[in-house]
Amino acid sequence: MEVVLILVLLLAPGFKEHLVEGDVHMVSSSVGENLILNCSINSTVLQLEEVTWRKLPDTMVLLFQENQTFSESSHETYRDRVEFFSSEIPRGNFSLKLKDVRLKDKGEFICEVHTDEFTAQTSVIIQRIGFSSLQKFILVLCFFSLALALGLGFTLFIILQKKEISRRVMIMHIILTCCPSICMFISFILRSKEGFLNEVVICSTLSLARCLMLMRTAPHLNTLPEWLQKALKTMSVPLYFSIVGMAAFSVEFVRYKGLSSRQFERAMMFVGVMIYCVCSVLSAKFTLREISFLFLELYNGNLFSIFLHDQPRTPGITNVISGVFMTLCLFVSLQIHCFQNKPFKCLHIFVSAIFVASACVANISTLVGLDIAEVWCLLFTTVLYIVVWLALIFVLRYLQEKKNHRCCKWRGVGYLCCAGFISVMVVVNASCYLYFIRTYIIYKDSSIYLVMMILLNIVAPAALFDHPTHPPRLPHVILHVFGASGLSIVYSIILASELLVEAETGTLPEFYLIIFPFESLFISAWICLHIYCSWMKMRDRIKNNFEDGREAGFQVDGDGGEMEVLSTDSRQSPEKGLLIIVGQDLQLDISLVSV
Template sequence: MVGEEVILNCSVDSRDPASDIEEVSWKRTDQDILVLLYQDSEVLSDSSHDNYRGRVEFFITEIPKGNFSLKLKDVRLEDKGEFLCEVHTRNLSARTTVVLQRLGFSGFHIWILVLCFCVVLISVGLGVLIFILQRKEDSSGGVVKLHASLIICPNILMCAAFIAWSTEGTLAEIVTCSVVSIIRPLMLVKTSPYLRRFPSLCCAVVVAVLASVFGALCVHYVNEHMGNKKDGKGYMALTALLHVSAATSLFKHPDDLPNIPHCVIYIFGAVGLNTVNSIALVLELCLKAGSGARTVEDLRVIVLPSETLFIAGWLVLQIYGVCVAIRHRRKGGQGRTVCQVHQEMEGLSDTVL
């Protein structure tokens, strides 16, 4: 079971004294990496590959008896595969293989599946309902509450799913994908057709809570996983930049936007992005459980391009809104100028008369 311990058996003839054993090594045959090495009567833990350092050990008291079984702790999905035990003594060499397979899901994995299912269910369900009400031009208070639920709930659940992925993903992958999920409500509030119907105090509280909670999570994960490494300060700076960028996105909402493109971009951000991310995370988890290896090396290659597409679409709409506003202003200015000319002409004629 993933997350538990497993023992990989390997032993030599007990009639050979331990002093005759020159080297015992455990390796992954499918990845050609060293798992653990025993050499010159000493266990060389530092020789282990990064994926296994701190997770493997010999039974020290059993070594004099020729027992070099390997204890593998905190089993992961990528541990699935073939392990090779090689023993070299003064007189002979021998090897044996152990295949680790049928790894079940851990509690974190089941939690990820449940969260992703809830994200898709809430996003698609509320998205379809809102789209129908949008077609009917319903702007009641209930519709505004549905928009608020669609903006907040799925993204918080998606953020939690990415945090649970910390058992399998890299720190950079987890932090980036989680940040994108938790700050997406800020962008969705901006793109919502009912932005002016949302209470200002409610929006301010949501922004403050989301930024504060995830800021604390970022600091915790960076300190826990990065320690004193030089990349730690870089991640702290990135977190601050993302929070500031998210807050500055709440500028004035454009007045003149085409309804259909506006609705499409909003639904894509609120429903499409969470659905894509949930499916990608579930597929990656299931494929890794089957093969023991990552299919997509970094989920950021899925999360970030789709997010960029959403923001780029909104940017195009904003530019369009600015162009329309400028055009209206020019027309209005020209109209006022003509009126002023007529008034001046009428005043002049009255004076002459």
């Protein structure tokens, strides 16, 4: 009798349409509330196989199968936020309870029922989701930061143009530098309630770290106490780089839980990063800018390894990246100790050994699980690094003993060649990072890693520059106001736009990626200002020496430093004098051409 009843029901017209009761309906809610999405099954259904809740286009919300609820099948966005009413399931009620409603929940939810013969579905559309009090507060902070940046930025630009430095101006500058950044930091932290880890950690860190660069680019930096001036001029870039890099590390590190071997490897990389961070800051403190730059590049390499840590073993990547770094290290050593005549002592040999050892360890760490050809290639590369490094030590020590026999013209040409090769290596290094990230990160969004590496590869060469003595007033003021006011405006507009667009469409736009190009533009403009100041200083010195009919040469003092020697020999040709003067002024910095 039951079999006959089932057949009658299945063959009855309209049964499929009435398998799920209820029509498509629309609901509204507010952020943070609980919402019930209705779905009831006809009580005559006897062979129920599966009930699924999905959010269009294709996000699994919850699965009921074989009389069990599989919560682990839910997408991470809805895990621990959805559940059935267990007591109502025997009655055919598969309504879904959605807890802690978020803006991105806006859209259409499908309840799909599967039997052994038919499939039917009904829809619930969340049409409108109102802002919570927390999100309204975020919008208020964005508006306040925007108004503060616009008002104080315009006012401070006019005052700085008049070269007015007073207590009132300093207070305005401190407020403009700190308050909008703090407002945006708080806004991004509050945004973490909705679980946007990348956006929260990285953007909030950038908001605070930018204060260091703003203090260094301040037009009235020389009015600050001498100890604070020195600290900002030497350590602002490595600190900025380290803080932003640590934020990127933390995002990748917290994704993995437990004490697996892969997690242990990440922990070791994290320890290495901390060591490179400390070494970079200490090198900058003792005005060893080139050494600080190399430690930052090692830091960058570790961050790159973290990004590719889950991908298959790729010895080719290691070989290319370590080779580029070793070339960069060798040319920087030649530039410092050969063409700048700085002493090459045991401390410098020890520091160079750290760089060589890091490149060799990077090669050796990838030997496990490779075939014989790849093993021999990496081992040969490692031995080659050591041999070349030892040869460089021998050459530098030999040249240090024969330093009085080197002419200034040879030193100038050699310095220029090293600077050119270093510039090429910096560009090649950045290009390799971007290419490998784009190629090998295929299981997760690579855009955040691309923009992050672009920013860090721009910041690292900035560590090579000393602070310009007399930068042009108008470009300097424009740059500083852009960093202090313009970037705060960009942050405010982007965060507010994200909230409004998400409330309207239910999807989260990646507007925060726009922040990185603007940060990169700010750092790049600062480097360009350094290059311009260095070129103007060199041009004026060449012009003055030609007008005086003198030739500039070099003499090395007892401490290894260099002093300018003016020769009044009228028999020297202007062309020869120009070459030697250029050799002198190339002492400005290798990063003059590395950008």
